[in-house]
Amino acid sequence: MTQHHEVVVIGGGQAGLSISWHLTRRGVDHVVLERDTIAHEWLDSRWDNFTLVTPNWQCALPGYSYAGDDPHGFMKRQQVYEFVRGYASSFDAPVREGVAVTSVRQSMHGGYELDTTAGTLHAGQVVVAVGGYHIPTIPRFAEKLPATIQQLHSSQYRCSADLPVGDVMVVGTGQSGAQIAEDLHLDGRKVHLVAGNAPRVARFYRGRDCVAWLQDMGHYDVPIDDQPGGLGKRENTNHYVTGRDGGRDIDLRQFALEGMSLYGRMIDVVDGTMTFAPTLEASLDAADAVAESIKDSIDAYIEREGIDAPLEARYVPVWRPEHEQTELDLAASNIGSIVWSVGFRTDYGWLRVGVFDGEGHPCHNRGVTAVQGLFFLGLPWQHTWGSGRFAAVARDAEFLADRIGVRVRDTAAA
Template sequence: MTEHRDVVVVGGGQAGLSISWHLTQRGIDHVVLERDTVAHEWRDSRWNNFTLVTPNWQCVLPGYAYSGADPHGFMKRDEVYEFVRSYADSFGAPVRERVAVTSVQHAARGGYDVETTDGRIHTDQVVIAVGGYHIPTIPRFAEKLPESIVQLHSSEYRGSAELPDGEVMVVGTGQSGAQIAEDLHLDGRKVHLVAGKAPRVARFYRGRDCVAWLHDMGHYDVPIQDQPGGLGKRENTNHYVTGRDGGRDIDLRQFALEGMSLYGRMIDVSDTTVQFTPTLEASLDAADAVAESIKDSIDAYIARSGIDAPEEPRYVPVWRPEQEVTELDLTQCNITSVVWSVGFRTDYRWLRVGVFDGEGHPCHNRGVTAAQGLFFLGLPWQHTWGSGRFAAVARDAEFLAEQITLRVRESAAA
């Protein structure tokens, strides 16, 4: 027999659990399906020394918040995992672990048929809470590298000790790439870092964490349609910074002074020879410009609000490339491994409902799609910049819970 549930939530991470909390509070029948175990991505897809880049006080989920002794610190990987696991336990979330969803499609009798590895479930409403990072991206030209060079994606990286002896190339300077380069650098490995277009942000400025300033300024609350560039913001790379050792800037120029080799964008590979475009200096300047523009906004907010905050000198670049390298032989440099940190792509092949654009991205407004009863939660920039953070996931979940509750009441009254 086909099981029936009023709501099926796909995904048992913080997003799926957040909507589950709201549905539980409202007494709405539902089940959360998780293909692995609750919060497993925090444990299984982060490196050993991973830390959050957002302070612990921002770790707020519906009915639950960080309560440790270091609110201004940054939880490590295993602490984040336990935080989310404990959240599920705190309200007895109805999660079925190790149940994979193989398809979701419109049902002939209305609603949706959800096929799983544990049977079929018919439901009136579905919440897709699997995030937006599904399949690791590695450029096709990586296939040209010889088998003697170990290649792995940033999601597979765990630590320096698991890589072969020799020098390491890290490709990409988003949050993961910059932090992995730092991790290897601190462990004494010679690192070759291929820089992209990612912006950066200072960790602290004028006596506070920049996150705290931006939080007070309301930056995490501005709807995406009111942002410069509108929906195009969803394609933006996050600013690189670190929470390691209490938090600090990631300054690639300082790394270069300390012996890290930096390069512009990688464009091709031929056996052991790698080619780059001379974009390094422009990328470093652009990243610094973003960091300084954020400081400009903070300065203006402090002046406007009459806040007594200490003055702080502005950043002065400590290094510039004398001549950009456009070609490098990995063998001659003893580079024995490459860590690709160039992102992910989505994979919704199992979701057989027409709610996607031409590039395979969900079409939605705050998670609400044109297909009645089908919602998304936990997407980057789902509604605001804060949507990618614990606290705003909670807000996004509450909004969707209200939509779901309205539909349940309308159905009951029909």
């Protein structure tokens, strides 16, 4: 490879490509290093029936946006993959596929030294665009489960047919967990769902997608510093909803009516017995409360702006647990597999620059670190709700490109 670039971008997904588009327009020498292939995560880490939960019209990258015939629909896995790859082709992004970065460190001569699987190179500036979800998380007590039960992380799940016969347990009710439970349920599998503290949101309300209402309300433009809880927002679980079959609510109570077994938070596995906290009812009520509070905000906006929108009755819970099951004898159950959907942890061990907090998260302000010339892009809640999604990565990329450009000019003038 060329031994020096003014900017090296690490990661060839939508974030890395977005900053590449801005650098290309500015004439800044750069290369994008992708350890696998462009947008591979959309195929390699999503299930077969995956769809976006945000509408297609919100898919707008710098200089490129959704141009299909279903702007209010939800792209499927293959469509998202092709959308991102099409973006890279649209401006001939300088991506080196199959090049993994194994080490980044500051150079004693200024800038950064990068060790890669294709050799060592120097960069004046580095943009880390590898997202915030690196290593799948599985709790240690999973080691106590019988070897007869197949275990996999949500990022490894593809379809119901791949799992062994028997019931399936899904642990976690964030976006992936709730949608995988739905996928299995629709395929006729008996599902045991362990509910966490994820909130939910209605798909549609008063004639429109809730995302459209919230977009008009400016909800997605509020910086994290102005959000309740501030930076703590980065640890929040996403609301569960689905874009499947044109989009609809995910109602765990309705699933229970249809035969799905629901449990509270999983605690441990002891002597072949799985134990749960009696938190199910509280979790369901809290998720519903969030969904209804969002409707309250939409109602207030409609009234404030004098918008003519149809009225809609509020949600009424269709099921409540008569009693909460806190133990499950695994030997007596028919569970043949467990899908763990309990998140990821970060892995920046290769980035040997002092920009991390005690939990291994990068310290930054809108992606700008305290170390000159080192930036992050595409992190969850990097600046706003949409930072880790298609919704706002374009804005974040432009913000960083402006700062990179200033440093390029200053360096050239020195």
